[in-house]
Amino acid sequence: MGLDFVQPLLLLLLPLAALPLLRRRSDTLVYSAIAWLPVDRIGRIAGFLWRAFAVAAMAAVVIGLAGPGQSGAQVLRTGRGAEILILMDRSSSMDANVVPKDVKAGGQFNASMPTKSQVVRELLSEFVAKRPDDRFAFMAFSTSPMRIVPFTQQGDVIQAGLAATGVGRGLPDTHMGSALLAAIGEFEGRPYAGSRVILVVSDGGAQLDETTRQRIEAGLVRQKIGLYWIYIRSNPNSPDLTTDAVGSLDSVEELALHSFFRTLPTPYRLFQTDDASAMAAAMAEIDRLQNFPLSVVERVPRRDFSSACYGVALLCCLGLLVCRALQLPSWAPAWRDGRSAS
Incomplete structure (x- = not known):
C-alpha cells in the first residue's frame, strides 16, 4: 500500500528546509585573493555536511508533523x-x-x-x-x-x-x-x-x-x-x-x-x-x-512513521553537533590565529 499523511497540508512547509542553503554574511571572505589560502578539505566537508544535516533535519520534522503512515496493509x-x-x-x-x-x-x-x-x-x-x-x-x-x-x-x-x-x-x-x-x-x-x-x-x-x-x-x-x-x-x-x-x-x-x-x-x-x-x-x-x-x-492497523522521521531529525541534529566540533579553532592552521606561517 502507498504512503499517506494525516495532515498533508503541513507538507507545504517543506520549502523551509532549503533555508540552510542560503548564503549568509558570515560566509563572506575578507581576503582579496582567496587563491593564496590553503585548501581546507576538512572545512569543506564539514560545511557540506552542516548544510546537508540542517536541510535533512528540517525536512524530517516537517514530514513527521504531517503524520506519514501506511493504511490498509495486509x-x-x-x-x-x-x-x-x-x-x-x-x-x-x-x-x-x-x-x-x-x-x-x-x-x-x-x-x-x-x-x-x-x-x-x-x-x-x-x-x-x-x-x-x-x-x-x-x-x-x-x-x-x-x-x-x-x-x-x-x-x-x-x-x-x-x-x-x-x-x-x-x-x-x-x-x-x-x-x-x-x-x-x-x-x-x-x-x-x-x-x-x-x-x-x-x-x-x-x-x-x-x-x-x-x-x-x-x-x-x-x-x-x-x-x-x-x-x-x-x-x-x-x-x-x-x-x-x-x-x-x-x-x-x-x-x-x-x-x-x-x-x-x-x-x-x-x-x-x-x-x-x-x-x-x-x-x-x-x-x-x-x-x-x-x-x-x-x-493490520495503520502504521505510523512519524517517530521514524523524528528519529532521523535527531540523528541529523547530532551530526550538526559533530560538524560544529570539526570547526573549532584548534583545527584551524596557524595563519588563522594571526601568526606568520614563516
Missing part, C-alpha cells in the same frame, strides 16, 4: 487450525446446574454446583486459549441470534465476549433455525482459507420448517462449513441421541434436529455430554480433529 498469516464460529445457547435452561454422575446416582445435590453456561464458558475459554492460530467468531442465541465478536485472531477479544455472556440470565425461548442461518451468514464474503466449522453448544433442539432446513443446507454447502453439536444432556429425562430413536422424531426437538443434521451433505459430528468431564472430553476431541493448514490474510 499480512498473510499461516498456521494450523480452522475458522471456528462458536454458537452458544444462552437460553434460561443453560442457567441450570450441572449435576454430576454421583449425584444422579443418588448423591446429595448442592445448589452451589456450577451452571451449564459457567462450565461451557470455562471450557470454551481454555479451548480458545490453546489455539492461537485459529480464526474465531462468537455468537449467542436464545429468542434471536446475537453477534458478539466477528472473525478475529485476537484471543483476548473472544475471551471478553465469553465473559460477557455471564451477565444476567437467559431468555426462555430458543430459536435454533435463525441462529444457524445467522452463523452461516458470518462466512459470507470471506475468502476460503481452510477448514470451517460451526460449533453449536446447546442443551436443546428445535423443530425446523422445510424452508429453514433448505436454507441451512444450501448455506453450509455453499460456504463449505462443517457442523459440530455439543449436546448437553444434563437432565435424565432428555433424549439420548447416541441411540437410534424409535417413534416420531417430530415430537422430540432434539431428535428432530439431530436427524436433520445427519442428512446434511457437509461433515457433521455429535458430541453428547452429561457432565463437565464429558464436555471437556468433547472439546479435546474437537481440538484434535481441527488441526489443518490455515492461511489467512489479515488487515
Whole structure:
C-alpha cells in the first residue's frame, strides 16, 4: 500500500528546509585573493555536511508533523487450525446446574454446583486459549441470534465476549433455525482459507420448517462449513441421541434436529455430554480433529512513521553537533590565529 499523511497540508512547509542553503554574511571572505589560502578539505566537508544535516533535519520534522503512515496493509498469516464460529445457547435452561454422575446416582445435590453456561464458558475459554492460530467468531442465541465478536485472531477479544455472556440470565425461548442461518451468514464474503466449522453448544433442539432446513443446507454447502453439536444432556429425562430413536422424531426437538443434521451433505459430528468431564472430553476431541493448514490474510492497523522521521531529525541534529566540533579553532592552521606561517 502507498504512503499517506494525516495532515498533508503541513507538507507545504517543506520549502523551509532549503533555508540552510542560503548564503549568509558570515560566509563572506575578507581576503582579496582567496587563491593564496590553503585548501581546507576538512572545512569543506564539514560545511557540506552542516548544510546537508540542517536541510535533512528540517525536512524530517516537517514530514513527521504531517503524520506519514501506511493504511490498509495486509499480512498473510499461516498456521494450523480452522475458522471456528462458536454458537452458544444462552437460553434460561443453560442457567441450570450441572449435576454430576454421583449425584444422579443418588448423591446429595448442592445448589452451589456450577451452571451449564459457567462450565461451557470455562471450557470454551481454555479451548480458545490453546489455539492461537485459529480464526474465531462468537455468537449467542436464545429468542434471536446475537453477534458478539466477528472473525478475529485476537484471543483476548473472544475471551471478553465469553465473559460477557455471564451477565444476567437467559431468555426462555430458543430459536435454533435463525441462529444457524445467522452463523452461516458470518462466512459470507470471506475468502476460503481452510477448514470451517460451526460449533453449536446447546442443551436443546428445535423443530425446523422445510424452508429453514433448505436454507441451512444450501448455506453450509455453499460456504463449505462443517457442523459440530455439543449436546448437553444434563437432565435424565432428555433424549439420548447416541441411540437410534424409535417413534416420531417430530415430537422430540432434539431428535428432530439431530436427524436433520445427519442428512446434511457437509461433515457433521455429535458430541453428547452429561457432565463437565464429558464436555471437556468433547472439546479435546474437537481440538484434535481441527488441526489443518490455515492461511489467512489479515488487515493490520495503520502504521505510523512519524517517530521514524523524528528519529532521523535527531540523528541529523547530532551530526550538526559533530560538524560544529570539526570547526573549532584548534583545527584551524596557524595563519588563522594571526601568526606568520614563516
